[in-house]
Amino acid sequence: MSFSQVITLKRLSLPRPAWSWLPAALLLGLLFFLLAYPVLLLFIKSFSVSPPGKVATWGIEGWVAAFNDKHLPWAVGNTFFLAFWRILITTVLAVFFAWVVTRTDTPFKGVIELMLWLGFFLPLLPMTMGWILLLDPHFGLVNKALVKLFGLSEAPFNVFSYWGIVWCHLAFSTSVRFLLMTPAFKAMDAALEEAAQTAGSSKFGVLWRITVPILAPAIAASTALGFIKSLESFEVELVLGIPAGIYVLPTKIWDFIHWEPPLYSRATALCSVFLVVILALIWLHRFLLHGKEYTTVTGRGYLVKSASLGRWRWVTCGLCFFYIGVMILLPLMTLLMGTFMELFGNFDLEKPWTARHWTGAFQDPIFLRSLWNTLTLGIGAGLAGTFFYALVSYAIVRTKFAGRGLIDILCWLPWALPGVLISLALLWAVLGSGSIVKLIYGTMFLLVLAIIIKEMPLGAQIIKASILQVSRELEEASSVSGASWLAGFRHIILPLLRPTLVAVALIVFISAVRDIPTIVFLSTYKTRTLSLLMLDYIAGANMEKAAVLGLFIVFLIFFLLALGRLLGFRRLSIES
Amino acid sequence: MKAIFRREIFPFCSVLLLVLIGTGAAFGQAKTDGKARWEQVLAEAKKEGKVAVFGPPGDLVRQAMTEGFQKAFPGIAIEYSGGRSGEQATKLKVERDGGIFSVDVFLGGTTTANTQVKPIGALDPIEPALLLPEVTDLKYWRDRRLEFSDNEQKYNLVYVNQLKTPLIFNLQQVKTEEVDQLYELLDPKWKGKIVLNDPLPSGAGNVTFRWIWQVLGPEKAIDFYKKIRAQTGIVDRDQRRQIEWVAQGKYAMLLGPSDGVMAELLQRGLKLGILGEFKDYGTMITASFGSAMLINKAPHPNAAKVFLNWVLTKEGQTAWSRALGHVSRRVDVPTDQLPPYQIPRPGGKYWLSHSEKEVTRSPEEEKILQELFGR
Numbered sequence: 001m002s003f004s005q006v007i008t009l010k011r012l013s014l015p016r017p018a019w020s021w022l023p024a025a026l027l028l029g030l031l032f033f034l035l036a037y038p039v040l041l042l043f044i045k046s047f048s049v050s051p052p053g054k055v056a057t058w059g060i061e062g063w064v065a066a067f068n069d070k071h072l073p074w075a076v077g078n079t080f081f082l083a084f085w086r087i088l089i090t091t092v093l094a095v096f097f098a099w100v101v102t103r104t105d106t107p108f109k110g111v112i113e114l115m116l117w118l119g120f121f122l123p124l125l126p127m128t129m130g131w132i133l134l135l136d137p138h139f140g141l142v143n144k145a146l147v148k149l150f151g152l153s154e155a156p157f158n159v160f161s162y163w164g165i166v167w168c169h170l171a172f173s174t175s176v177r178f179l180l181m182t183p184a185f186k187a188m189d190a191a192l193e194e195a196a197q198t199a200g201s202s203k204f205g206v207l208w209r210i211t212v213p214i215l216a217p218a219i220a221a222s223t224a225l226g227f228i229k230s231l232e233s234f235e236v237e238l239v240l241g242i243p244a245g246i247y248v249l250p251t252k253i254w255d256f257i258h259w260e261p262p263l264y265s266r267a268t269a270l271c272s273v274f275l276v277v278i279l280a281l282i283w284l285h286r287f288l289l290h291g292k293e294y295t296t297v298t299g300r301g302y303l304v305k306s307a308s309l310g311r312w313r314w315v316t317c318g319l320c321f322f323y324i325g326v327m328i329l330l331p332l333m334t335l336l337m338g339t340f341m342e343l344f345g346n347f348d349l350e351k352p353w354t355a356r357h358w359t360g361a362f363q364d365p366i367f368l369r370s371l372w373n374t375l376t377l378g379i380g381a382g383l384a385g386t387f388f389y390a391l392v393s394y395a396i397v398r399t400k401f402a403g404r405g406l407i408d409i410l411c412w413l414p415w416a417l418p419g420v421l422i423s424l425a426l427l428w429a430v431l432g433s434g435s436i437v438k439l440i441y442g443t444m445f446l447l448v449l450a451i452i453i454k455e456m457p458l459g460a461q462i463i464k465a466s467i468l469q470v471s472r473e474l475e476e477a478s479s480v481s482g483a484s485w486l487a488g489f490r491h492i493i494l495p496l497l498r499p500t501l502v503a504v505a506l507i508v509f510i511s512a513v514r515d516i517p518t519i520v521f522l523s524t525y526k527t528r529t530l531s532l533l534m535l536d537y538i539a540g541a542n543m544e545k546a547a548v549l550g551l552f553i554v555f556l557i558f559f560l561l562a563l564g565r566l567l568g569f570r571r572l573s574i575e576s
Numbered sequence: 577m578k579a580i581f582r583r584e585i586f587p588f589c590s591v592l593l594l595v596l597i598g599t600g601a602a603f604g605q606a607k608t609d610g611k612a613r614w615e616q617v618l619a620e621a622k623k624e625g626k627v628a629v630f631g632p633p634g635d636l637v638r639q640a641m642t643e644g645f646q647k648a649f650p651g652i653a654i655e656y657s658g659g660r661s662g663e664q665a666t667k668l669k670v671e672r673d674g675g676i677f678s679v680d681v682f683l684g685g686t687t688t689a690n691t692q693v694k695p696i697g698a699l700d701p702i703e704p705a706l707l708l709p710e711v712t713d714l715k716y717w718r719d720r721r722l723e724f725s726d727n728e729q730k731y732n733l734v735y736v737n738q739l740k741t742p743l744i745f746n747l748q749q750v751k752t753e754e755v756d757q758l759y760e761l762l763d764p765k766w767k768g769k770i771v772l773n774d775p776l777p778s779g780a781g782n783v784t785f786r787w788i789w790q791v792l793g794p795e796k797a798i799d800f801y802k803k804i805r806a807q808t809g810i811v812d813r814d815q816r817r818q819i820e821w822v823a824q825g826k827y828a829m830l831l832g833p834s835d836g837v838m839a840e841l842l843q844r845g846l847k848l849g850i851l852g853e854f855k856d857y858g859t860m861i862t863a864s865f866g867s868a869m870l871i872n873k874a875p876h877p878n879a880a881k882v883f884l885n886w887v888l889t890k891e892g893q894t895a896w897s898r899a900l901g902h903v904s905r906r907v908d909v910p911t912d913q914l915p916p917y918q919i920p921r922p923g924g925k926y927w928l929s930h931s932e933k934e935v936t937r938s939p940e941e942e943k944i945l946q947e948l949f950g951r
Contacts, residue, residue: 051695071951138826239817243810247951255951260662260778261692342844346820349845364635365642427667431674438674521667524678525628525655536658540634541816541837 024401027392031410034453038425039413045428046268051261062265066256071247076273078162079248082237083230085166086173091223093170094177097320099211101178102185105306106316113182115324119175121510121557122332123550125235128168129543130331132239133338133345135159135167141334160244168236171327173229177222179507180462183499184218184469185211206307217465224281225458228415231274249273250418257420267421275416282412339547357544361537361552366528374513374530374553376444381451382509386501388452389459394489396460397467398475411460414453419517426450427521442524450522451512459504466500467493513553614707614885618649620878626653627879630668631683632865632900633658640899641683641887648886652879661688661865662778668871669696680880682869683887686725686930687778689732689869700872701730705881711888718905718920725867727932734930735888735896736866738903738918739859742784744838745829745849746822752849755829757856758788761804766828768809771818773832776949780815780862783929784832787860789941790927790934798944804831805948816841823848835918836864839901842915852917861920863930866902 049059066072100106101113134142135157143155158164196206212219234250241248249270256267309316338344342354361367395401396408414422426449430441440446470493478488494501516531523532530549537546621627631641638658645654657664661684668679669692682693693699703722706712714720723734745755749769755761761770773781789797805811809827812818815834822830823846842848853859868887874880886892893904903911903918911919920926928934937945 054695069950139824239814242812242814243817252951255777258660258662258777260687262662262666343820343841343846346824346846351845360635365639424666424670427670431670431676438676441674441676442678520659520663521670525657528657536633536635536638539658539660540636541840542635543816545635 021401024395024399024403024407027395028401028403028407028410031392031407034449035410035413035456038422038429038453039417041428041432042264042268042417042421042425043272046265048265062263063269065263066266066269069252072249072252072270075247075249075252078241078246079231079250082162082165082248083227083233085162086169086230087223087227089166090170090173090177090226091219093174093323094181094222095212095219097174097178097323098181098185100316100320102182103211103307104309104313104316106309106313106320108317108321112317112320112324115328116175116178118332118554119171119324119328120179120507121554122172122328122335123514123547123553124168124172125239125538126335126338126543126547126550127171127331128236128239129338129344129547130335131159131164131168133334134331135164136345139345160240162244162246164244165236165240165246168240169230169233171331173226174327176229176507177226179503180222180225180458181215181218183503184215184466186499217468218462220285221461221465224285225415225461227281228274228278228457231277232415232418234418253418253421257418264421264424268417271417271421275413278412278416279409282409335547336551339544339551341544344544344547357542357548361545361548364533366533367530369526370528370530370533371556373444373447373527374556377447377451377519377529378509378513380444380448381455381512382505384448385452385455385459385508386463386505389456389463389504390494390497390501392456392460393463393467394493397464398472408460408464412457414455415457419454419515420520422454423450423518423521426453430522441522442527444527446522447519447527447529448512450518451508451515454515454518455508455511459508462504463497463500466497470496510557513556514550610707610709617707617878617881621649621876621882622651624652624876624879626655627680627876627883628655628678628874629657629681629683629883630664630679631656631658633660634900636899637896640895644892644895645883645886648891649882652882654883661685662692664688665692668693668698672696672698672873677871677873677875679871680874680876681883681887682871683865684867684869685778685865686732686734686863686867686932687935689867690726690932690935693869694726694731698869698871699731700870700874702733702868702870702884703730705870705884706888707881708885708889710890711885716890716906716908718907723905725863725930725932725935732867732869732932733888734863734867735893735905736863736902737861737905737920738835738864738914739852739920739926740780740783740787740862740929741833741835741838741850741852741917742787742854742859743829743831743851744819744822744833745851746825746827747847747849748825749828750849752851756851756854758800758854759856761829761831762800762807767807769828770804770808771821771827771830772804772808772811772949773815773818773830773834774811774813774949775832775945777813778935779813780834781813781832783860783862785945786934786937786941787927787929789937790860791857794938794940797941801944801948811949811951819848820846835862836900836902839915843901850915850917858926860929861926864902865900866896866904867930 046062047058047060048056049061050057097112097116101109101116106112132140134140137143137155137158137160140155140157140159143157146152146156147154159168196210201209232250234248234254237246237248237251238254240246241251253267253270256263256270339357340353340355341347342349342352346352392407392411396404396411401407417425426446430437430446440449474492474496475488478492479485483491513529514531516535519529520532520535523529530553534546534549537543537549629641631637638656642654642656645652664682664684665688668682671678682689702724710716714722717723718737723737724730725732725734743755743761754763773779773784775781775785785801788800792800815837818830819833819838819841821827823841838848868884870880870884887896888906890906890908893906893909896902897904897909897911898913901914901918903914903920
C-alpha cells in the first residue's frame with residue numbers, strides 16, 4: 001500500500017470533529033424560531049377568549065364554537081372532494097406534459113413548455129373572472145354561442161359548480177406541478193428507458209413501469225404539496241362556490257378572519273385540520289418512499305435522450321396545444337378583453353369599452369414605489385429562499401444529524417396555516433420578541449422572510465426530491481480527491497441541482513410578487529407591493545384595474561426572464 | 577321720572593353695556609387665542625413633517641385624501657394606508673401591544689371604532705383637537721351639532737349621514753310600485769328572484785336587517801326574516817357581484833345593497849332601479865366609512881390634529897364626498913353630484929344605524945340570523 005493510499009484511508013476513517021453536529025443543530029434552532037414559534041404562538045393565542053381590550057382569559061370556547069358548527073362536516077367533505085379530483089386530474093396532466101416535453105421528440109416542445117409556464121404566471125382570481133365571462137350559465141359567451149349554434153334549451157356549462165371550481169384550478173395547478181416535476185424528468189437516465197424498450201415494452205408502458213416509479217419522489221412530493229395547496233385554496237371557491245352553495249373549510253376560515261371583530265381563535269382551530277392532514281401526508285410520503293433508491297444521476301454520467309414517438313408525436317403535440325388553447329389562451333384573451341371594458345362582462349353599457357383602467361393603474365402615484373418593492377421582494381425571496389431551502393434539504397437528505405426528521409416535519413408547518421394567519425403569527429412573533437427583532441418590522445426584509453417561510457414546504461421538498469436523485473458516490477469521489485464539503489457542494493451538487501433550483505427560485509419569485517395574504521399584516525406604507533395595490537383596487541370594487549395589475553405582473557416576469565437571458569444567464573430556464 | 581332713570585335705568589344700562597363690552601372682548605380674545613393655537617399646532621405639525629392615516633380602501637379615496645391634504649398643507653407629508661377597517665384595527669392592536677405607535681388618525685366605520693379600536697384604549701377625545709372655526713362652528717353641521725357614535729360621545733366623530741338604499745331592482749323585471757312596501761317582497765311571484773346581502777358580517781346587509789328589527793320589533797322581524805329567507809334565491813357577500821346580477825337580470829332585486837359600490841357602478845354606466853325608501857317604513861341613516869378617530873400616543877400628534885381638522889373642513893369633506901359619493905354632515909358641502917335618494921330630508925326622522933348601541937345585536941336576533949343565514 002502506498003503512502004498516499006494510507007493517507008486516504010486514514011482520512012476516510014478519521015472520527016468526525018465533536019462540533020460537526022453544530023451547523024445542523026443551529027439550522028434546527030433557526031427553523032424552530034422561524035417556523036414553529038409563530039405557529040405555536042398562533043395556536044396558544046387561539047385559547048384566549050377575552051374580547052378586545054379586556055384582561056386575557058383562557059378557554060376552549062373558540063375551538064368548541066369552530067367545531068360545533070353544523071355546516072362544518074359538509075365544508076370538510078367539499079374540501080376533500082374538490083382537492084381529490086383536482087390532484088388526480090392535475091397529476092395525470094402534469095406527468096403527461098413533463099414526459100412529452102422532456103422525454104419525447106414531440107415537435108414545438110419549447111413552445112409547449114413556455115406556454116405551460118404561462119399558466120403558472122397568470123393571476124388566479126382575474127382568470128376566474130375570465131372563465132365566468134365564458135361559462136356563466138346565463139351570460140357566458142361560450143354558453144350563448146353553443147345555445148345559439150345547436151339550438152339548446154339551456155346552457156351546457158355552469159362554472160358555478162363543483163366541476164367549475166375544479167376546471168378553473170386546472171391551468172394553474174397543472175402548470176405548478178409541471179414546473180416542479182420537469183427538472184426531475186430531465187435528470188433521469190434514458191438508459192433505463194432504452195433497456196425497457198429493448199426488453200419489449202411499449203413507449204407508454206415505459207412511461208408507466210419505468211419513468212413514473214423512478215421519479216416517484218418528485219411526483220409524490222409535488223402531489224403532496226399540490227394536495228395541501230388544494231385543501232387550502234379559497235379564492236376560486238369564494239367566487240364560484242358561494243353562489244352554488246358550495247362551502248369549503250378555507251371559506252369558513254376566511255369568514256372567521258373577516259368577522260368584526262375577527263374570530264382568529266376559531267380560524268386557528270379549523271387550521272388544525274390542515275395540520276393533521278400534513279402529518280398524515282408526511283407519514284404516507286415516508287412510508288411509500290422508505291427503503292428504496294431513486295438515484296438517477298451517478299458518477300458514470302447519464303444519458304439525456306428523447307424517445308422517438310413516430311407518428312404519435314403529432315398526436316401528443318396536438319393534445320398539448322389543444323390544452324394550452326382551451327385552458328390558458330382562451331381565458332387569458334378573455335381577461336385581456338375584460339381589462340378594456342368599463343365593467344367586466346357588461347356589454348350592454350352605453351360605452352362598454354375604455355382604456356382608462358390601464359392608464360389609471362399606471363398613473364397611480366404609488367405604482368412605481370410598489371413596483372420597486374415588488375421586485376425587491378420577488379428577487380430577495382427567490383434567491384435567498386432557494387439557497388436556504390437547498391441547505392435545509394441537504395441537511396435532511398445527506399446528513400446523519402439526529403434531528404433531521406424533525407427538520408423535515410418543521411418544513412411542512414407553514415402550509416398548515418392560510419397566508420393571512422401566517423402574517424398575523426409573524427406579526428405577533430416579531431413585535432413580541434424583543435427590541436432587536438422588532439427592528440425588522442416595517443422593512444422589506446420581514447416581507448422577504450415571510451415569503452421564504454410560506455414557501456418552505458414547496459422549496460425544501462422539491463429540492464429534497466432532486467437531491468435524492470443524485471448518487472452519494474459523486475460527493476464521495478470529491479471528498480476522496482481532497483475537496484472540502486463546500487467545494488463539493490458548489491462544484492458538483494449545485495450544478496446538478498441547477499434546473500431544480502432555477503424552477504424553485506422562479507416559483508418563489510412568482511409567489512412573492514403575487515402574494516397578498518402572507519404580507520397583508522406585515523406591510524406598511526413604505527413596503528406596499530403591487531399585489532397589495534391590487535387588493536386596494538379589489539376592495540374598491542375595481543376588478544378591472546386589479547386585472548390590469550395582474551397582467552402587468554405577468555409581463556414583468558416575462559420581461560425579467562428575457563432580460564436574464566440577454567445578460568447571459570443562459571441557464572435561466574429549467575433546461576439543463 | 578328723572579329720579580327713576582338715575583336710580584334704576586341708568587345703572588342697569590351701564591352694567592349691561594359693561595357686560596356686552598366684556599363679552600365682546602372675551603370673544604375677540606378667544607378668537608385670537610384659537611387662531612394662535614392653530615398656528616402653533618400647524619408650526620409643530622410642519623416640524624413633525626408627516627401624518628400617518630388609516631382609511632378605507634380604494635384608489636379614489638386614497639388619492640382624494642392625499643392630493644387634497646398635500647395641496648392644502650404642502651409642508652406635511654401624508655402616509656395614507658387604505659384597507660379593511662377590521663384588518664387595520666387588528667394591526668393597530670398588535671403594533672401597540674408590541675410598543676409600536678405608528679398611526680395618527682383612523683378613518684373608518686363605526687362598528688370597527690366601537691368594537692375593536694375603542695375597547696383597546698387607543699382613542700383620544702376628538703373635540704379638544706378641533707381648532708378651526710370652520711370646524712367648531714356648529715352652524716356648518718346638520719342639526720347644528722357634532723355627531724358621535726360612541727356611548728361616551730367623544731371618541732368617534734361621524735361626518736357622513738346618508739340615507740341607506742334598502743332595495744335595488746332590475747328595471748326590466750320589476751316596477752317600483754310592485755316593491756315599494758316592505759312586505760311586498762314576500763309576494764310569491766318574487767320567490768327565488770331575490771338576492772340578499774348577507775346580514776351576518778358587518779356591512780350594508782347587517783345594517784338593513786338591524787333596521788328591519790328596529791322598525792318591526794322582535795316578533796314581527798323574526799317572522800319577516802324567516803319568510804324573506806324562504807323567498808331568497810341566494811345570500812351573497814360579494815358587494816359588487818350581487819349588484820351586477822340584478823343589473824344583468826339574473827335576479828330581480830337585491831335587499832341591502834352597498835351604497836358605495838352601487839354609486840361607483842352607477843357612475844360607470846350600470847342601469848338599476850333604485851328604491852330610496854319604503855313607503856311604509858322609510859329607511860335609515862348610515863355613516864358608511866365616514867367616521868374619524870384620533871389615536872392616542874400618536875407619533876405625530878400635531879400633524880394628526882391638522883389632518884383631522886382639514887378632513888372636517890368644507891374642502892376635506894367635499895373631496896371625501898366626491899371620491900366616495902357620500903353625503904357629508906356638513907351643510908355647506910355640495911350635493912349636486914349626489915343622488916337625491918341618499919340625502920336626508922330636513923326634519924326627517926330616521927333611525928341612526930351607526931351608533932354604538934345600535935350596532936350590537938341582541939342575543940335573540942343573533943340566534944335567528946345564525947340559524948337562517950349561517951354557512
